[in-house]
Amino acid sequence: MANVLLKNITKRFDQVVAVNNVSLEIADREFVVLVGPSGCGKTTTLRMIAGLEEITEGDIYIGDQLVNMLAPKDRNIAMVFQSYALYPHMKVFDNMAFGLKMRRVSKEERSKRVQKAAEILGIEALLERKPKQLSGGQRQRVALGRAIVRNPDVFLFDEPLSNLDAKLRVQMRTELKKLHDRLNATVVYVTHDQVEAMTMGDRIVVLKDGLIQQVGTPLELYNQPANLFVAGFIGSPAMNFIPCQLLEEDSKIYVNTGDFKVALLDSVASQVRSAVEEKYIFGIRPEDFREKSPEQKPYVGWEPIKATVNVIEPLGKEISLNITTGTNSMTAVLGADTKAKLHEDIDLLMNMEKIHLFRKEGGEAIV
Ligand SMILES: Nc1ncnc2c1ncn2[C@@H]1O[C@H](COP(=O)(O)OP(=O)(O)OP(=O)(O)O)[C@@H](O)[C@H]1O
Ligand SMILES: [Mg+2]
Missing domain, CATH: 2.40.50.140 (Nucleic acid-binding proteins)
Known part of the structure; x- marks a missing residue:
């Protein structure tokens, strides 16, 4: 079980309130998207779930466990960042296996997990290459592979597609959704792109200035926006x-x-x-x-x-x-x-x- 529960989470950096009393329940295996303009607190929220950022106030539970004081490596989560920074001198295989090696997973097990992840991502043929011999989309897949081999309960994605060109982004969007179906994992996905949020999320959380504006399915947000901000943010061309x-x-x-x-x-x-x-x-x-034609009776x-x-x-x-x-x-x-x-x-x-x-x-x- 890997539901994620945020209870009245606040994060302050000196004078800045980056996340303001956020409460959110993410179900096991749900795909939840955090969306909002730059600086609204998306990355900070994700980093608190990952344990990379201390929480100022509130509690975070993963599964039934309170994780406030738990080190990132003990949370069974995997985070994929916008800049995925592969090791340039290592082959794809070693890039994917590196985290497991650090965790002292056996060589045999490492090999098995990398093979399986490569198969899921369709990059079996690339395992012997170095990152510079890959396209942007292939590199992104390797970065995903690095997360998948960990078998995490929860995937945290921070704008993982924003470095890709428009066409590849659309393609990877679909692939990530398929991946979610196959992996049966909980996903918290951050983007500032409302189209990405609409197409990918089971539910969307709209943030502004560290505050939740609305939580709902894509169509709930589209058809019943709770306020002017959500109404203007979701939908293109805008309302x-x-x-x-x-x-x-x-x-x-x-x-x-x-x-x-x-x-x-x-x-x-x-x-x-x-x-x-x-x-x-x-x-x-x-x-x-x-359009109304002249002869038309009123509708x-x-x-x-x-x-x-x-x-x-x-x-x-x-x-x-x-x-x-x-x-x-x-x-x-x-x-x-x-x-x-x-x-x-x-x-x-x-x-x-x-x-x-x-x-x-x-x-x-x-x-
Ligand atoms: N280490 C830090 N020290 C001080 N302020 C910070 C720090 N990290 C983030 N902030 C501030 O907290 C707020 C939220 O930042 P955050 O990175 O979570 O935004 P974001 O929603 O991820 O934005 P973007 O879409 O630009 O990535 C911003 O005002 C930011 O300047
Ligand atoms: Mg961010």
């Missing part, structure tokens, strides 16, 4: 945000941005009726627009707006538009068959089931 006020008229509630006025669905209206006077930020994802649940097209970016199967409604600029992604023309007006519909409202004060999501 559109427009300051707005709510108006109550004829027992309906409208979002009024100053540029356009759209009715909330009754189910949504009931959630905000008691606080219409507050200030809000209206949020809509680029894909929640659709239930969709509200019309008129916008001007400023930029047209063909993405292949879709087209991304930069549009303005009065003073506000937004991104809308439409099908490639759109009739949108540069500098002309366009009639759009917004899917009111998919909209979000955040409190301007504090950014908390209320819808």
Whole structure:
């Protein structure tokens, strides 16, 4: 069993609070991704789990064991870093076996484990080469191999793919997921790339300034972001945000941005009726627009707006538009068959089931 439990973990470096009262339960064999902007405390959290960084406050358990005072080598974890620093003078085989040798694992056992890891990673043919005779992706695999041979209960990955080019990164992403299935190990994976987080994590933990913003499955975070930060961080192109006020008229509630006025669905209206006077930020994802043709009857649940097209970016199967409604600029992604023309007006519909409202004060999501 290798569940990992963080209980009210805080890390202070003098004046800097790098990790602020983080509590998190990672299940055995789960793939959890810590994601957030630079400096939000991802590496520090990982290093505390590994035992490379002392904990200022709180407790960490691996399995059922409190590990606060346990040396890194006794935690049965393996960490893979962004800069994987292979020993240049050693062959791939020896690079992979080195940690085991240090731990006095027998020669026979070392050989067995390296062979098995090489097989899993598809690098059997490279064992006799030196690191400089390998491509970036192959080197990354060797670094993974070095972790795999340890048979750890928990793998800790700190941006292991960020040195690879875009194509290789996508490929290694898939391979790491497959590896996770095969190894049956718990994984804590750090990245600042939300696409990597979305595609790899069973669950994602979004951090900002050392604080957990939200924990959830990729789709939970995408569809129900807890606050403005998560809403803006997860998803590409990013969600559109427009300051707005709510108006109550004829027992309906409208979002009024100053540029356009759209009715909330009754189910949504009931959630905000008691606080219409507050200030809000209206949020809509680029894909929640659709083009309205002139002859079309109104759709239930969709509200019309008129916008001007400023930029047209063909993405292949879709087209991304930069549009303005009065003073506000937004991104809308439409099908490639759109009739949108540069500098002309366009009639759009917004899917009111998919909209979000955040409190301007504090950014908390209320819808
Ligand atoms: N040894 C240290 N001494 C002082 N401050 C530190 C130290 N290590 C990290 N910090 C600070 O703690 C905060 C969190 O750093 P951390 O390395 O965990 O961020 P990160 O989320 O991994 O960022 P990145 O995406 O840039 O790797 C930052 O403000 C950083 O400057
Ligand atoms: Mg880091």
